Amino acid sequence: MARTSPRTDRRQTTTGDDLTELLVMLARGDESMFGLLYDHIAGPVFGLVRRVLRDPAQAEEVTQEVLVEVWRTAPRFDPDRGNARTWIMTMAHRRAVDRVRSEQASRDRESKTVDAERTAPPVDEAVAIQLEHQQVRAALGHLTDIQREAIALAYYGGHTYREVAELLDIPLATTKTRIRDGLIRLRDSLGVMT
Amino acid sequence: MTADIHTLAGPYALDALPEDERRLFEEHLDMCAGCRQEVAELQATAARLGAATSTTPPARLKEQVMAQVETTRQVRVLTPFRRRPTVWRRTLAPMAAALAVVVVALGFVVAQLNERVTEIEALAFETQRVLAAADVDIVTLDAPSGVSASFVFSPDLGMGVFVADGLATVDSSRVYELWTITTNGATPAGTFRPDADGAASHLITGDLAQVDGLGVTVEPVGGSQQPTGDILISGEL
Numbered sequence: 228m229a230r231t232s233p234r235t236d237r238r239q240t241t242t243g244d245d246l247t248e249l250l251v252m253l254a255r256g257d258e259s260m261f262g263l264l265y266d267h268i269a270g271p272v273f274g275l276v277r278r279v280l281r282d283p284a285q286a287e288e289v290t291q292e293v294l295v296e297v298w299r300t301a302p303r304f305d306p307d308r309g310n311a312r313t314w315i316m317t318m319a320h321r322r323a324v325d326r327v328r329s330e331q332a333s334r335d336r337e338s339k340t341v342d343a344e345r346t347a348p349p350v351d352e353a354v355a356i357q358l359e360h361q362q363v364r365a366a367l368g369h370l371t372d373i374q375r376e377a378i379a380l381a382y383y384g385g386h387t388y389r390e391v392a393e394l395l396d397i398p399l400a401t402t403k404t405r406i407r408d409g410l411i412r413l414r415d416s417l418g419v420m421t
Numbered sequence: 422m423t424a425d426i427h428t429l430a431g432p433y434a435l436d437a438l439p440e441d442e443r444r445l446f447e448e449h450l451d452m453c454a455g456c457r458q459e460v461a462e463l464q465a466t467a468a469r470l471g472a473a474t475s476t477t478p479p480a481r482l483k484e485q486v487m488a489q490v491e492t493t494r495q496v497r498v499l500t501p502f503r504r505r506p507t508v509w510r511r512t513l514a515p516m517a518a519a520l521a522v523v524v525v526a527l528g529f530v531v532a533q534l535n536e537r538v539t540e541i542e543a544l545a546f547e548t549q550r551v552l553a554a555a556d557v558d559i560v561t562l563d564a565p566s567g568v569s570a571s572f573v574f575s576p577d578l579g580m581g582v583f584v585a586d587g588l589a590t591v592d593s594s595r596v597y598e599l600w601t602i603t604t605n606g607a608t609p610a611g612t613f614r615p616d617a618d619g620a621a622s623h624l625i626t627g628d629l630a631q632v633d634g635l636g637v638t639v640e641p642v643g644g645s646q647q648p649t650g651d652i653l654i655s656g657e658l
Contacts, residue, residue: 254495256495258490258491261487261490262483262487265483265486265487269477269482269483270475270476270477270478271471271472271474271475273476273477273478274471274472274474274475274476275471275472275474277474277476278474287478287479287482290478290482291482291486291489294486294490295486295489295490295493298490298493298495299493299494299495299496300495300496302495302496302497302498303496303498308461309461309464310465312472313461313464313465313468315468316467316468316471317464317468319471320435320436320471321436360469360473360475363469363470363473364473378435378470381432381437382435382436382437382467382471383470383474385436386437387432387437387438387439388437388438389439391437400425402432403428403429403431403432404428406435406437407428407431407432407463408431409431410431410434410435410466410467411463413466413469413470414462414463414465414466417466417469419466419469420462420465421458421461421462421465
């Protein structure tokens with residue numbers, strides 16, 4: 228129970244490649260290694276899912292779903308196509324977004340006005356994202372305001388680019404290119420490789 | 422349109438495409454290596470944005486996850502079918518010396534299988550080339566009820582793929598024959614048989630810009646020089 232804090236340091240120093248090796252071992256059915264993988268990736272998954280869902284209880288539920296799914300589908304992971312962190316975080320984001328959209332759809336059925344409530348606040352949040360990782364924060368600082376806000380609304384807010392266009396009041400085509408250009412710039416300043 | 426679809430790599434990597442556009446883009450991804458590479462890089466970038474939000478979850482979560490993992494079975498991944506023919510080819514030669522008679526018969530079957538697999542692979546490859554062509558066009562052909570048929574083609578490549586579903590089987594003395602129609606009449610474009618599910622596909626090469634339409638008839642095995650059966654499927658290009 229109280230052992231959670233010392234893990235933080237270890238988690239932050241883990242490179243994507245250690246994780247990749249771990250996941251490849253898990254893919255062979257070695258379930259004893261799963262605790263180690265959990266220690267490395269539960270924090271990032273939970274942080275991201277909670278950011279998108281903004282509800283700690285639901286975030287816990289979805290994090291559990293994602294981590295069990297990582298175990299279940301580990302044999303499908305192909306290290307030649309990317310590292311384990313990307314694979315897991317992509318899965319986590321997709322799940323969180325699916326949850327947001329299915330809830331949004333059911334709320335839309337109940338009332339159209341609630342949707343406006345959900346979509347209104349994130350603009351402020353997008354501008355004031357607080358991130359622990361200095362490198363990522365610095366890289367986001369190199370983007371134009373529109374690029375940064377569009378990426379934050381889409382990724383952290385779980386919005387489609389169509390919703391982003393509406394929220395930022397910019398044309399659809401512009402939204403698509405701002406998101407892509409912004410991500411390319413982030414990729415280059417973070418030195419991301421696959 | 423192609424320039425436009427590439428920009429979707431950004432929103433796709435952030436799961437920001439509406440469902441219909443996501444499916445469309447995933448189809449494009451199957452055919453565009455450039456986009457696949459870009460998506461992989463942008464997803465890795467997004468993962469960095471995600472990891473930056475890292476928050477320690479409540480301690481009970483680990484116990485819950487570990488307990489569920491213990492009772493969850495992993496998926497099994499099968500080896501792709503495509504690799505098999507090569508193994509067959511390699512193992513067949515040494516066996517031939519010892520089991521001459523059996524292997525001669527078996528070898529014949531395997532050779533046929535290999536040929537068939539090579540054909541299927543070639544068709545799949547050519548179909549992909551057609552689908553990825555800048556001038557790709559799809560025509561839905563007129564067909565009897567229960568049968569669907571279309572023609573996917575690229576005049577630039579001089580290639581087209583006829584695909585049909587729901588075709589009735591024909592007895593062993595007959596085949597389906599495909600015809601290209603030009604101002605000079607009908608020209609044979611190959612014969613085919615549907616598989617057990619009634620599905621068929623057939624590749625056509627040549628100057629498709631000159632072709633006005635397509636037709637399908639049932640003909641005696643070996644095909645005919647001019648259509649003798651009724652026209653079952655037809656359409657203008």
